[in-house]
Amino acid sequence: MADIMTAAMIVIGDEILSGRTKDRNIGHLADVMTAIGIDLKEVRIVPDEEDEIVAAVNALRARYAYVFTTGGIGPTHDDITADSVAKAFGVPCEYDPASYALLAAHYAGRGLEFNAARKRMARMPRGAVAIDNPVSVAPGFRIGNVHVMAGVPAIFQAMLDNVVPTLETGQKLVSATIHCPFGEGIIGGPLGEIQKAHPETIIGSYPKYLDGSFWTELVVRARSPEALEAARAAVQALVDSLEQPTA
Template sequence: MPNPTAAMLVIGDEILSGRTRDSNTHHLACALTAAGIDLAEARVVRDDASAIANAVQALSAAHTYVFTSGGIGPTHDDITADAVARAFGAAIDIRDDARAILAAHYVRAGIEMNAARLRMARIPEGATLIENPVSAAPGFIIRNVHVMAGVPKIFEAMVASVLPTLTGGAPLISRSMDVYRGEGDIAGPLGDLAARYPQLSFGSYPFQRGGVYGANVVARGQDEGALDAAMADLTERFA
């Protein structure tokens, strides 16, 4: 039975302009791989409500789970919550449970609960809150879409709280080997290996070390016995 699939939607002009580097997709990919969920697609969209809503609709229909990062803060350009609500035709407003979480946090911190901060309590109707142990402002889950913060530390904490609630499959296992030949020399044998082990996927990643060319060959799959056999074949071929 195939693993569930997931998609990542990264939201923000700052990512597309190059001002901010996205690390959240890498973190999510590692976490999902360990949980037996295949991250099958990743997109980056600008801070535009229509672009966000269209991407959410498409990814939600295509995958078991969708994760978003960015755009749920207190400023005018934080429009993700509204765009996700629009994608599903859901009403959105300040919710009492989210307001209570924020109010308690700001009282403890001695910070004023102003109108901007209250925007982070706006949650689409029917959504479930995602805990934020770092800065309190919650993410939310609506249908199969998990809407989370863009700040990496907060995103990672939210992923940790969500993962135990997801149904995964068999974790992906990988084996790798450095082959000191050019990719042109290994392409044919590697193709033969891929045909012999159709349940596995193979990748070749070239390098140059000390003037010597080679490639790191990686085999991935869920069948540990097949992986071991494939790497033994590879070792024999390129000993």
């Protein structure tokens, strides 16, 4: 098992950038990646523009172990993700025979025409491998380290369930949370010194506001339980040493 595996996500769609559609996939992917020991390091949201998709795919697939894309693989003219990913890899985008047959049978079974628009959903870059879609049949695909999936949350989640068993995972992060009754302005300096003294950990500071008072949730993360406990104890000692200001 590798020590650290990394991933990035590309969310594709003008509707996301305009606010017309609210993304629900980023949080789900982050939860799943954290649970299986893959660090989601970056998320980009790009429009339905070929050059932007190509640039994002090429930048992120070179930087991270895995890239996941959502959106733009439907039947309409603005669903250009398959063509764009093919261009990023320098290969043709063409009908996948197995996916074509699967979709043809699906629409025939429903008594619907397998028209040109629906046939578009069987297209993928040459050399890609289909990702099963148990919700609405039309597949996603994987090429290299790039996994291309639907933007509809239920379909994305179902596709991701099929992808996860194929991924190489890393050592999972463990975490501890410390309640701090003070605002960040009080603890910021000494907390930074603790972080420097424990470089193998990640110490997060999350300000909260409730009933007219500020407080802070401190979260320590590490891959080693021993490193986690050492940093957690230092942070707890800092919190215990401070006095609540009277003004």
